[in-house]
Amino acid sequence: xxxxxxxxxxxxxxxxxxxxxxxxxxxxxxxxxxxxxxxxxxxxxxxxxxxxxxxxxxxxxxxxxxxxxxxxxxxxxxxxxxxxxxxxxxxxxxxxxxxxxxxxxxxxxxxxxxxxxxxxxxxxxxxxxxxxxxxxxxxxxxxxxxxxxxxxxxxxxxxxxxxxxxxxxxxxxxxxxxxxxxxxxxxxxxxxxxxxxxxxxxxxxxxxxxxxxxxxxxxxxxxxxxxxxxxxxxxxxxxxxxxxxxxxxxxxxxxxxxxxxxxxxxxxxxxxxxxxxxxxxxxxxxxxxxxxxxxxxxxxxxxxxxxxxxxxxxxxxxxxxxxxxxxxxxxxxxxxxxxxxxxxxxxxxxxxxxxxxxxxxxxxxxxxxxxxxxxxxxxxxxxxxxxxxxxxxxxxxxxxxxxxxxxxxxxxxxxxxxxxxxxxxxxxxxxxxxxxxxxxxxxxxxxxxxxxxxxxxxxxxxxxxxxxxxxxxxxxxxxxxxxxxxxxxxxxxxxxxxxxxxxxxxxxxxxxxxxxxxxxxxxxxxxxxxxxxxxxxxxxxxxxxxxxxxxxxxxxxxxxxxxxxxxxxxxxxxxxxxxxxxxxxxxxxxxxxxxxxxxxxxxxxxxxxxxxxxxxxxxxxxxxxxxxxxxxxxxxxxxxxxxxxxxxxxxxxxxxxxxxxxxxxxxxxxxxxxxxxxxxx
Numbered sequence: 001x002x003x004x005x006x007x008x009x010x011x012x013x014x015x016x017x018x019x020x021x022x023x024x025x026x027x028x029x030x031x032x033x034x035x036x037x038x039x040x041x042x043x044x045x046x047x048x049x050x051x052x053x054x055x056x057x058x059x060x061x062x063x064x065x066x067x068x069x070x071x072x073x074x075x076x077x078x079x080x081x082x083x084x085x086x087x088x089x090x091x092x093x094x095x096x097x098x099x100x101x102x103x104x105x106x107x108x109x110x111x112x113x114x115x116x117x118x119x120x121x122x123x124x125x126x127x128x129x130x131x132x133x134x135x136x137x138x139x140x141x142x143x144x145x146x147x148x149x150x151x152x153x154x155x156x157x158x159x160x161x162x163x164x165x166x167x168x169x170x171x172x173x174x175x176x177x178x179x180x181x182x183x184x185x186x187x188x189x190x191x192x193x194x195x196x197x198x199x200x201x202x203x204x205x206x207x208x209x210x211x212x213x214x215x216x217x218x219x220x221x222x223x224x225x226x227x228x229x230x231x232x233x234x235x236x237x238x239x240x241x242x243x244x245x246x247x248x249x250x251x252x253x254x255x256x257x258x259x260x261x262x263x264x265x266x267x268x269x270x271x272x273x274x275x276x277x278x279x280x281x282x283x284x285x286x287x288x289x290x291x292x293x294x295x296x297x298x299x300x301x302x303x304x305x306x307x308x309x310x311x312x313x314x315x316x317x318x319x320x321x322x323x324x325x326x327x328x329x330x331x332x333x334x335x336x337x338x339x340x341x342x343x344x345x346x347x348x349x350x351x352x353x354x355x356x357x358x359x360x361x362x363x364x365x366x367x368x369x370x371x372x373x374x375x376x377x378x379x380x381x382x383x384x385x386x387x388x389x390x391x392x393x394x395x396x397x398x399x400x401x402x403x404x405x406x407x408x409x410x411x412x413x414x415x416x417x418x419x420x421x422x423x424x425x426x427x428x429x430x431x432x433x434x435x436x437x438x439x440x441x442x443x444x445x446x447x448x449x450x451x452x453x454x455x456x457x458x459x460x461x462x463x464x465x466x467x468x469x470x471x472x473x474x475x476x477x478x479x480x481x482x483x484x485x486x487x488x489x490x491x492x493x494x495x496x497x498x499x500x501x502x503x504x505x506x507x508x509x510x511x512x513x514x515x516x517x518x519x520x521x522x523x524x525x526x527x528x529x530x531x532x533x534x535x536x537x538x539x540x541x542x543x544x545x546x547x548x549x550x551x552x553x554x555x556x557x558x559x560x561x562x563x564x565x566x567x568x569x570x571x572x573x574x575x576x577x578x579x580x581x582x583x584x585x586x587x588x589x590x591x592x593x594x595x596x597x598x599x600x601x602x603x604x605x606x607x608x609x610x611x612x613x614x615x616x617x618x619x620x621x622x623x624x625x626x627x628x629x630x631x632x633x634x635x636x637x638x639x640x641x642x643x644x645x646x647x648x649x650x651x652x653x654x655x656x657x658x659x660x661x662x663x664x665x666x667x668x669x670x671x672x673x674x675x676x677x678x679x680x681x
Contacts, residue, residue, distance in 0.1 A: 010484040011673025039529040043308035047294040051286025053085040055172040069138035076103035083115040148227035156258035163255040173253040175284035186273040187238035192390040193383035194319040208427040220321040220371035229563040230298040230315035262337040269326040278318040309521040388639035401614035454491040466500040482610040493583040507612040512576040518601035522564040556643035561636040568632040589668040594661040608643040
């Protein structure tokens, strides 16, 4: 059966209807999944295996049969661990049908079909009894239902239901408990992901300051967690204001409550500073004694232990509603509130002379609502976008470029989502500024909002004036890959009849750049696993490969490379240019060539990014900012995701002997706005 799927093309802006097979969603889900990352997580796998062996052993010591319930079995790995540890029977539950089918094949291939029953249902639909999915309740509960926030994938309601209906009272549980840790920090860098900082502009008539409106300044933001690889955040980018403390823990071997609640801990400030951010992570004890522990703690917490790289579990950054100045030695109360799926935080100062009774009373009062964005900016801009708008060096480049092109009689049109460029253009002396969609700073008389799509622009929208300066960053909220922001070129083409014959376009052009890299760890998410803890999971490898070949393999995928270190094996190379002073051509833009590999290493893939040429000698890069020639270590733009094209054939390759080259063919289809690429070693 075929399905018509509607989608807005992020590059051309047009609405498209695509005919997709019924398996399209499955393929996308599997191709973009993190199953390979989990199977490569040696620390996780070893600890689970140890915990399962110990749990089966404890049940057997009591003279009972070991009946295991494995919720969210995925490949069936944890059930196979239980069966090989001596469990009498395992019920492996998997709601995602292609995954359940793969688990059946993997279980059969490994010779456990008589010990493991795969049930393709949501655990809340599983029945127990002589005619049910399970013959009896289980006495060992094994799950891996956790995300970076611990509870974001619905672990709590799933456990709550399992204890009521699927497992025996006093059952063994692997993991046995989870503990959430927090640390209070000050960080201008991380705070810049939530707040818009004032922008200073040197204009003809003195300094102007672009100050965010008060509703934006006082807005608590959005409740969703910011999950990042904190191990890539240098210690110079934050100051710890408290010790690490335990916020709360959950014992999975007892009935679990998923209803909203809050937890409160007392902290003491270890330094003076501005409390802005709560950093958080968790660990899991696989056994009741806590001897088998798997932790997400970042590098500064356990500096002596080797860090396990993983991308399926990272660390959390939470933004306090407002920054709170604190003094060294000051007593503070941190409250964590949670519902079934998310956590948010609030900080209060302890009242002077507060005794234990006051403290308990104070605790009972605390009920903090989930933060809701009132200013709408947090709905329009994601966290990296806030960081980008707060990047003073970047803003300075745009101001400098605008200065070069604006005159006192300039009639300006800005095409970018949620941009500060219209206000900057006004401050720098443009006579009139028009802008699609965005209101800010109470300058409606000087900055006119056009509530129409570029292709529907009429002369009356512009009061019959011709545009002399067309500007864009460009940035659009619908963009996922770097070249999606070429929508600016399509919008520029759509409004071309409204442009003066001598129009200035900023940026005047863009270029696509490419470099071959070796990843320190990111390669694992696309690398076949083969054998995992002694179990053959190649069926999963094949399944991912098939889904990638279905469509995704000829596409790049977006990753924020500041979080994923890599080494350049080639010099960066410009591969395509896009001239914004002209309209989008009818013909495709194609290029072929080769890039020399200058350093030894494994060619995991190519990284691609855009550079925008604002004016003479002023360019901004969305990708590579700096590269050390000796080691090839790279510094990436921290506000943008770069495009990564993983090489399918090189993943298994050994270290290359020099010199070698990678040939490439890249084609930009101007009708669809899509870039197709092919690489050969």
